[in-house]
Amino acid sequence: MAESFDPKILYVMCGWCGTGGAETASAYGMYYPENVRIFRVNCTGALSTVHMLRPLLEGADGLVISGCHPGDCHYDDGNFMARRKVALVKTILDSLGLDSDRLWFRYVAHGEARRFVDTAAEFTDHIKSKGPNPLATRSDT
Amino acid sequence: MKGGQVDARGGIQAGITSFLKEALSKGCFDAVMIPTRVPAGDSFAWILTDNEDLVAGASPLPPVMPVQGARALSSITKKGKAPAKIAAVMRPCEVRAAVELGKLKQVDLANVTLLSMDCPGVLELSTYLSDPTKGDSEFSRLLDKWDAESLRPVCRSCTHFSATASDIHLGLLGAQAERLYVMPLTPEGSRVTDALNISADQELDSWQAKVDEVRQKREEQRRKSEVELKERVEGTEKLLATLSTCIGCRNCMRVCPICYCRQCFFDSDALEGEVAAHLSRAERKGSLRFPLDTLLFHLGRMSHMSLSCVECGTCEDACPMSIPVGQIFSHVARRTQELFKYDPGKNRYEPLPLVTYEQDELHDFEQPYVKTYSGKGAADA
Amino acid sequence: MPKTLTVNRGASDAVRALLRSLIEGGKVEGVFTLARVNNKGVGYALIRDPEKIEQAEPFYPWMPSSGGKQLSRLVSLSRRPRPLAVVLRPCELRAFVELVKLEQCRRDKLVLISSTCGGVYPVETLSDGNPDDRVPRYWNGLKAGEGQPDARDSCRACKHFIPYNADLTVALVGCGDLDEKCTFFVNSEAGQACLEGQGGVWGQSAVETEATEKLAAARDAERERQREELHLGSLGIEGLVGIFGKCVGCRSCREVCPICYCTLCDFDSAKYENEPAWFARELNSRKGVRVPPATLLFQMGRMVHMSVSCVGCGMCSDVCPVNIPVATLFSSVGEANQKLFDYVPGKDESQKPPFVKAELNELENLTV
Structure with missing residues (x-):
């Protein structure tokens, strides 16, 4: 893919852990790609499946979701519910031959600044290698 | 499977209605919810009745499924348990949908006796309506032969056509001429057979053998049609070509037994926006299709209901544009249900996959973390 | 009698050219019209890219959804109006005007283009075979000022096939030279402003012709017949x-x-x-x-x-x-x-x- 491709990436983060990871990263002055837009939710378990699908159909080139590590959820089990929903959405996309690899789910804890910037950078490179999301510019969706 | 037998001298339908009539007169239940022919004679509708003559004239196994039985049952018991003991006479997929709606708190099964029967499948609604007489005779042929060519595509490859989570199951397959098998599947079912003095201790080997035979054929058909369907719809291009004729009438959602929401998310204000937002979407795409969000609606609906999808095919029957919605949804549903090892409508007490979880599961969907990323965009690169 | 502009182009092409010039000239921000979806289906579309105007099928003889309803969702009341050009059938335009009156949307800044309408085929026929096969027959019927025998019941019984409240009306019914010529009837200043700078011959005439009157009479009879039948x-x-x-x-x-x-x-x-x-x-x-x-x-x-x-x-x-x-x-x-x-x-x-x-x-x- 051409270097000029600047992917639009939506990074959905849990307000307790994932966002904390990003804050820690900023405290250390660590770098993450500018094209990653962070979207904070109170808990990844509260993210509905439609809100995972919509960016993937309507403009984003990729979507990452980061919640707390298993056992760390502020609401006990939100991240486990989120994992089920991610699995559901990915299975639906897969079974219809749509690209499910534009959706990532990775745990990031409050102190894991390194893990956050790594995920942002790794996912950006991953999406760059895939190229633009074809659904974003189709007029028949 | 153990069960007993009852008389069906006037044919299968009459056998079922006379069984119901007797149960009603002996007080096994107070009313029956059953399909019956509409006055004009061109279709069928559900009635709730305690009148023995109306039960005798009903059509427990109609050749089409205009309204999914679980929807009908939900209209009675949505706000609480039935006012009196009701027997709901339904096809296996309708029973399964009713069980799912029970878990979704849209049906109260507390005062309901679910009664199912072996189902050969149904004809396409539009084909039937174009010539009801021909449809009736074709269906009685189907009841006899159990072949599949004239059935709806989802019925042709349905493997849940027999005993299910009902209280009593009526076996049509493998029965002697002018007889029906009666299988009580729950204590509630046994209560009814006991009251009717049906001894349900016979081993029904010939029924089981026949059911297995039909199931095997259906599974084969399923594998075949799955390949054909993938050929037709898999991948962005083919999927969008298939959905290109969708007019957004929401019929598939409205007739779906599982889609119970009074107000669908996709019809709510949630997806509305400023003209400017539409214009910028149109800018990005060059041209923006109306009705909006066709693909999002279908994929979103899948994420909402596919885990409970019983593959009844009512959606496909109702689609004015002949899009194979039922086949697409059932194809996806098989996969999502497989993911959580969930069989909708099988067990009344098994929780829905999205209200529960296990700590140790689905690790394939977690993106593994390589200790420190050192690719192009990495922090220190 | 309204002013008219006759251009030397087939009706669909003339409308596409007009829409294109409106976008390119910055007179409107977008165009709302029936358009091809994925080369197979047809649906309403908000088009901004002038290149995509090619996909517009303003008079395609199917109505996959009521354009009036779809438009009302786009320009609903709570939203700031933006200049758009809109092509609707007469019944869709009437529905839109009703929705404006029922305070569901507003017509500010919209240029409404409509046509005399020959009716449409049932929507389910879009999915049998290739719908394009029916199109030449439809246009021949229009030229002769006749409806199609297999058009929808409602269309065969419709007497309001000359649009009300359109800024521009395109004459289709009974126009024998549809393939080469297209006449726009100007009904308002907004319509006039749209046509400014367009080449063609200006004139003056009425939308109603002998052909439209004949069609209206045929449809009155058909309507009575349908009601009696039921x-x-x-x-x-x-x-x-x-x-x-x-x-x-x-x-x-x-x-x-x-x-x-x-x-x-x-x-x-x-x-x-x-x-x-x-x-x-x-x-x-x-x-x-x-x-x-x-x-x-x-x-x-x-x-x-x-x-x-x-x-x-x-x-x-x-x-x-x-x-x-x-x-x-x-x-x-x-x-x-x-x-x-x-x-x-x-x-x-x-x-x-x-x-x-x-x-x-x-x-x-x-x-x-």
Whole structure:
């Protein structure tokens, strides 16, 4: 893919852990790609499946979701519910031959600044290698 | 499977209605919810009745499924348990949908006796309506032969056509001429057979053998049609070509037994926006299709209901544009249900996959973390 | 008599060229018209890219959804108006005007383009075979000023096929030279402003011609025939049950109806969900009760809600999965109601809908 491709990436983060990871990263002055837009939710378990699908159909080139590590959820089990929903959405996309690899789910804890910037950078490179999301510019969706 | 037998001298339908009539007169239940022919004679509708003559004239196994039985049952018991003991006479997929709606708190099964029967499948609604007489005779042929060519595509490859989570199951397959098998599947079912003095201790080997035979054929058909369907719809291009004729009438959602929401998310204000937002979407795409969000609606609906999808095919029957919605949804549903090892409508007490979880599961969907990323965009690169 | 501009281009091409020049000239920000979807289907589209105007099929003889309804969702009341050019059929335009009057949307800054309409084919025929095969036959019919025998029932019975309230009207019915020439009738200043700078021959004439009058007469006769066929005058309760007996309650008639704008229909709301005890009471008073109940209540209730504004677009019949002639029935009831209030939906923009404003002295023969 051409270097000029600047992917639009939506990074959905849990307000307790994932966002904390990003804050820690900023405290250390660590770098993450500018094209990653962070979207904070109170808990990844509260993210509905439609809100995972919509960016993937309507403009984003990729979507990452980061919640707390298993056992760390502020609401006990939100991240486990989120994992089920991610699995559901990915299975639906897969079974219809749509690209499910534009959706990532990775745990990031409050102190894991390194893990956050790594995920942002790794996912950006991953999406760059895939190229633009074809659904974003189709007029028949 | 153990069960007993009852008389069906006037044919299968009459056998079922006379069984119901007797149960009603002996007080096994107070009313029956059953399909019956509409006055004009061109279709069928559900009635709730305690009148023995109306039960005798009903059509427990109609050749089409205009309204999914679980929807009908939900209209009675949505706000609480039935006012009196009701027997709901339904096809296996309708029973399964009713069980799912029970878990979704849209049906109260507390005062309901679910009664199912072996189902050969149904004809396409539009084909039937174009010539009801021909449809009736074709269906009685189907009841006899159990072949599949004239059935709806989802019925042709349905493997849940027999005993299910009902209280009593009526076996049509493998029965002697002018007889029906009666299988009580729950204590509630046994209560009814006991009251009717049906001894349900016979081993029904010939029924089981026949059911297995039909199931095997259906599974084969399923594998075949799955390949054909993938050929037709898999991948962005083919999927969008298939959905290109969708007019957004929401019929598939409205007739779906599982889609119970009074107000669908996709019809709510949630997806509305400023003209400017539409214009910028149109800018990005060059041209923006109306009705909006066709693909999002279908994929979103899948994420909402596919885990409970019983593959009844009512959606496909109702689609004015002949899009194979039922086949697409059932194809996806098989996969999502497989993911959580969930069989909708099988067990009344098994929780829905999205209200529960296990700590140790689905690790394939977690993106593994390589200790420190050192690719192009990495922090220190 | 309105001013006219005649250009040397086929009608569809002329409209596409006009739309393109409007976008390119910055007169509008987008164009709302029927367009190809994925080369297979057809649907409404908001087009911004001039290159994509090629996909526009302003007069494609199918109506996959009511354009008036779709447009109203785009330009709904709470939103700031933006300049858009819109191509709608006469019935869709009437529906849109009704929705404006019912305060669901606004027409500010819109350029409304419409045409005399030859009707459309049933929507389900879009999915049998290649719909394009029917198109040449349709245009030949238009040139001859005749309707298609296999057009939808509602279209064959429609007498409002000359648009009201359009800024520009394109003449199609009875125009023999449709393939080479296209005439725009200018009905407003906005329409005039659109045509500024367009090449062509200016003139002056009326939209109504001998051909349109002939078609109107044929359609009047067809409408009477359809209503007689259904015995609408003497239906009674038996007749209604006969017609609506097979209704599956999918509510698609309401979903596609341009006038039914409610986000949550009254008949879907909680007040029509019955307590279990209601069924017990019903069983005491009659032998059996149909479930889900209230099929006729929904149909007749909807008639009460929308029939004074019914434009007879026929979408309801088109999508009915059990082929109930909903539109014939509703438009007939609608016409009777409209006559009562001397109201033609979508015609006069300043006349308030009958249930928005009541007169002091009217309907006196109804009081006993």
